Amino acid sequence: xxxxxxxxxxxxxxxxxxxxxxxxxxxxxxxxxxxxxxxxxxxxxxxxxxxxxxxxxxxxxxxxxxxxxxxxxxxxxxxxxxxxxxxxxxxxxxxxxxxxxxxxxxxxxxxxxxxxxxxxxxxxxxxxxxxxxxxxxxxxxxxxxxxxxxxxxxxxxxxxxxxxxxxxxxxxxxxxxxxxxxxxxxxxxxxxxxxxxxxxxxxxxxxxxxxxxxxxxxxxxxxxxxxxxxxxxxxxxxxxxxxxxxxxxxxxxxxxxxxxxxxxxxxxxxxxxxxxxxxxxxxxxxxxxxxxxxxxxxxxxxxxxxxxxxxxxxxxxxxxxxxxxxxxxxxxxxxxxxxxxxxxxxxxxxxxxxxxxxxxxxxxxxxxxxxxxxxxxxxxxxxxxxxxxxxxxxxxxxxxxxxxxxxxxxxxxxxxxxxxxxxxxxxxxxxxxxxxxxxxxxxxxxxxxxxxxxxxxxxxxxxxxxxxxxxxxxxxxxxxxxxxxxxxxxxxxxxxxxxxxxxxxxxxxxxxxxxxxxxxxxxxxxxxxxxxxxxxxxxxxxxxxxxxxxxxxxxxxxxxxxxxxxxxxxxxxxxxxxxxxxxxxxxxxxxxxxxxxxxxxxxxxxxxxxxxxxxxxxxxxxxxxxxxxxxxxxxxxxxxxxxxxxxxxxxxxxxxxxxxxxxxxxxxxxxxxxxxxxxxxxxxxxxxxxxxxxxxxxxx
Amino acid sequence: xxxxxxxxxxxxxxxxxxxxxxxxxxxxxxxxxxxxxxxxxxxxxxxxxxxxxxxxxxxxxxxxxxxxxxxxxxxxxxxxxxxxxxxxxxxxxxxxxxxxxxxxxxxxxxxxxxxxxxxxxxxxxxxxxxxxxxxxxxxxxxxxxxxxxxxxxxxxxxxxxxxxxxxxxxxxxxxxxxxxxxxxxxxxx
Numbered sequence: 001x002x003x004x005x006x007x008x009x010x011x012x013x014x015x016x017x018x019x020x021x022x023x024x025x026x027x028x029x030x031x032x033x034x035x036x037x038x039x040x041x042x043x044x045x046x047x048x049x050x051x052x053x054x055x056x057x058x059x060x061x062x063x064x065x066x067x068x069x070x071x072x073x074x075x076x077x078x079x080x081x082x083x084x085x086x087x088x089x090x091x092x093x094x095x096x097x098x099x100x101x102x103x104x105x106x107x108x109x110x111x112x113x114x115x116x117x118x119x120x121x122x123x124x125x126x127x128x129x130x131x132x133x134x135x136x137x138x139x140x141x142x143x144x145x146x147x148x149x150x151x152x153x154x155x156x157x158x159x160x161x162x163x164x165x166x167x168x169x170x171x172x173x174x175x176x177x178x179x180x181x182x183x184x185x186x187x188x189x190x191x192x193x194x195x196x197x198x199x200x201x202x203x204x205x206x207x208x209x210x211x212x213x214x215x216x217x218x219x220x221x222x223x224x225x226x227x228x229x230x231x232x233x234x235x236x237x238x239x240x241x242x243x244x245x246x247x248x249x250x251x252x253x254x255x256x257x258x259x260x261x262x263x264x265x266x267x268x269x270x271x272x273x274x275x276x277x278x279x280x281x282x283x284x285x286x287x288x289x290x291x292x293x294x295x296x297x298x299x300x301x302x303x304x305x306x307x308x309x310x311x312x313x314x315x316x317x318x319x320x321x322x323x324x325x326x327x328x329x330x331x332x333x334x335x336x337x338x339x340x341x342x343x344x345x346x347x348x349x350x351x352x353x354x355x356x357x358x359x360x361x362x363x364x365x366x367x368x369x370x371x372x373x374x375x376x377x378x379x380x381x382x383x384x385x386x387x388x389x390x391x392x393x394x395x396x397x398x399x400x401x402x403x404x405x406x407x408x409x410x411x412x413x414x415x416x417x418x419x420x421x422x423x424x425x426x427x428x429x430x431x432x433x434x435x436x437x438x439x440x441x442x443x444x445x446x447x448x449x450x451x452x453x454x455x456x457x458x459x460x461x462x463x464x465x466x467x468x469x470x471x472x473x474x475x476x477x478x479x480x481x482x483x484x485x486x487x488x489x490x491x492x493x494x495x496x497x498x499x500x501x502x503x504x505x506x507x508x509x510x511x512x513x514x515x516x517x518x519x520x521x522x523x524x525x526x527x528x529x530x531x532x533x534x535x536x537x538x539x540x541x542x543x544x545x546x547x548x549x550x551x552x553x554x555x556x557x558x559x560x561x562x563x564x565x566x567x568x569x570x571x572x573x574x575x576x577x578x579x580x581x582x583x584x585x586x587x588x589x590x591x592x593x594x595x596x597x598x599x600x601x602x603x604x605x606x607x608x609x610x611x612x613x614x615x616x617x618x619x620x621x622x623x624x625x626x627x628x629x630x631x632x633x634x635x636x637x638x639x640x641x642x643x644x645x646x647x648x649x650x651x652x653x654x655x656x657x658x659x660x661x662x663x664x665x666x667x668x669x670x671x672x673x674x675x676x677x678x679x680x681x682x683x684x685x686x687x688x689x690x691x692x693x694x695x696x697x698x699x700x
Numbered sequence: 701x702x703x704x705x706x707x708x709x710x711x712x713x714x715x716x717x718x719x720x721x722x723x724x725x726x727x728x729x730x731x732x733x734x735x736x737x738x739x740x741x742x743x744x745x746x747x748x749x750x751x752x753x754x755x756x757x758x759x760x761x762x763x764x765x766x767x768x769x770x771x772x773x774x775x776x777x778x779x780x781x782x783x784x785x786x787x788x789x790x791x792x793x794x795x796x797x798x799x800x801x802x803x804x805x806x807x808x809x810x811x812x813x814x815x816x817x818x819x820x821x822x823x824x825x826x827x828x829x830x831x832x833x834x835x836x837x838x839x840x841x842x843x844x845x846x847x848x849x850x851x852x853x854x855x856x857x858x859x860x861x862x863x864x865x866x867x868x869x870x871x872x873x874x875x876x877x878x879x880x881x882x883x884x885x886x887x888x889x
Binding site: 033035036038039040041043044045046047248250299301302431 | 739742743745746747749750751753754781784785788819855859860861862863864881883884886888
């Protein structure tokens with residue numbers, strides 16, 4: 001029996017495909033790849049990765065990078081971005097209440113953590129109010145996320161100030177890749193209900209569009225002290241669009257925007273300067289915002305290209321007992337890349353950002369004499385940021401050794417010019433191995449609260465344990481700080497051990513200088529301003545004692561650790577992934593100052609083990625086992641959070657090609673457990689509850 | 701065994717094989733995390749396939765009802781990705797995929813498009829003369845491929861894959877890249 005030439009070719013192609021799929025891990029390629037259905041212009045516009053502002057594959061990057069793919073997100077069952085980040089090594093995620101997370105890289109975690117830069121499609125989403133991220137408003141349709149690049153270690157030489165401990169880059173799919181319709185609905189215990197719809201189409205011959213709308217309603221968590229409901233239920237809806245054009249083969253233009261509005265509750269520990277001094281109040285926070293971003297990329301020649309990007313971002317937050325803030329950010333960036341010089345891959349860029357805010361008190365739902373946690377003077381400010389960067393990849397030995405040197409210069413309104421250089425060496429001894437090392441400097445520039453804010457942390461009632469005086473004592477953080485700086489030494493090794501196993505190891509040592517501290521200065525009576533040492537509290541007319549915590553930069557810190565990410569495809573349909581993080585930190589303060597960056601705010605050990613199994617082609621079984629070590633001390637006076645282990649499970653079944661039914665269980669090992677406590681003590685410690693929900697995904 | 705019944709069995713086997721391959725592929729696709737490297741390979745494979753639409757082959761090389769044969773040298777990830785084009789329509793033809801083991805005349809016979817992985821030993825000293833003038837569109841991600849005797853070089857652009865075309869090399873082999881293709885490419889000498 002002899003097969004015809006046609007058939008034998010076909011059979012060989014199939015056999016080849018099968019063998020390769022089983023052996024080489026490029027399994028996705030043999031599927032019916034949607035890329036083949038795109039037209040040529042669209043293929044040319046597909047992005048590879050954006051790790052270093054220029055094309056580099058992760059295995060080629062001289063940095064500790066972990067990529068969370070669209071598939072990882074889908075299979076994790078995550079309904080929020082912070083939950084999706086839990087699978088990445090070196091990232092600490094602790095939930096404070098239903099809508100609030102502490103997220104950080106390589107330690108120094110907190111609700112107001114300030115050393116992590118987060119970008120969404122090139123738009124910086126950290127807030128200049130405190131240099132942190134309001135995670136409750138960073139969202140999109142999760143299935144439209146193409147990937148999340150998690151870069152541990154400083155990225156300041158490219159991305160600028162605040163990319164101190166890491167950069168999280170959330171990248172959504174191009175409009176061309178989201179051309180179908182998709183509806184997701186779900187409901188369950190903690191997830192009372194959520195729904196999203198997305199639809200995409202063509203814009204003539206030159207481009208594509210998509211639009212989405214989503215909304216959710218989440219249940220409240222539990223107050224740790226008394227088991228009462230935490231009043232932190234959370235509702236939000238948002239909508240947005242993205243269009244991608246390729247008017248000529250050399251140009252690609254993206255225009256995208258989002259609008260959102262939400263409401264979340266919180267069990268605030270509010271303070272008064274009169275009786276009852278402290279109280280627990282269920283408050284409701286209103287947020288809204290919109291943003292619009294445009295980007296134009298042009299290939300000038302095979303060696304040269306440029307990108308121009310601009311965006312406008314408006315945010316509003318009415319946060320009872322904390323602050324009411326409105327902010328407008330205008331950002332423009334230009335970037336040029338050339339490989340005209342042999343052996344050099346040069347990228348340089350410049351940027352300008354203007355951020356204008358209006359701050360005020362928020363008394364929504366709380367008594368009018370509630371002390372605001374944050375007050376600002378002046379209550380409105382415009383802050384400008386100019387930046388310029390240059391980075392060169394110099395090929396020392398073709399295909400083997402690349403040296404990267406670069407720096408970013410930034411001029412901010414608080415500290416003037418900041419210099420953030422780095423040097424990286426990448427060695428690829430074989431195709432399967434990469435060894436890298438780097439030295440980099442990064443700074444955390446002061447934020448609005450550091451520069452012109454007062455933090456009213458708490459009121460100690462008269463004659464209480466910590467206050468023997470007959471007047472209430474207000475603990476207030478005040479003072480001006482300078483930039484905190486970091487010099488980081490990193491090394492890494494990425495190795496494909498066998499066609500089905502690979503391992504990625506990263507080591508680091510971080511030397512911090514000028515860390516922000518607080519120091520108790522002599523208390524004074526108000527309104528007289530006389531020192532307590534002179535018994536001012538006995539004078540008539542005195543209403544309170546002011547105990548200022550002088551904000552300064554009187555601490556140094558040193559941390560070190562390692563992260564291991566390992567992948568093992570045991571069978572074509574069974575994959576294991578391990579992420580292990582080890583971290584240690586020592587902070588040394590001068591005199592009686594204490595650091596606001598507590599070494600005990602992040603666990604020394606963290607482990608995540610994932611299993612992705614397809615017992616049948618139409619069935620997914622996913623498991624995520626996490627262990628998070630103890631948090632010895634999140635901030636002064638905040639209790640220990642014990643170590644915990646949790647299990648997330650997702651079962652999905654596709655009865656039809658376009659229909660998926662999923663059942664997700666999160667935090668299955670406990671009915672409820674503590675994860676994190678706000679370091680400002682502004683929220684009652686909460687317990688995060690087990691959550692089980694069902695979900696239907698339909699493509700049309 | 702009669703000639704008439706013979707094809708039935710292979711055909712049945714073939715469809716089982718195809719079904720099996722499809723199942724496995726689906727399974728693999730579902731469990732696979734698409735790393736940037738894999739993504740890059742998929743983009744390259746898609747690009748190789750899409751080029752076909754814009755190139756004119758002489759009728760002597762590609763007659764009206766002929767299948768269009770895409771060949772790939774060795775076992776490269778791009779080649780594996782490209783294998784999936786087998787059976788897809790490509791303009792007025794049906795695409796077929798073939799893995800070839802070398803660049804000898806016998807190996808490349810019948811190929812319309814030939815993908816050569818960048819690191820292939822076979823092109824260490826440039827594109828073999830045997831490929832010249834044979835109406836085979838040579839594509840590779842080897843550095844400077846289009847300047848070293850090849851026709852289409854895949855290069856990395858700004859976070860994307862771009863390509864270079866050597867018009868002279870293509871025309872010497874009686875291949876005519878369309879104007880809209882040249883618009884999207886960098887033309888090199």
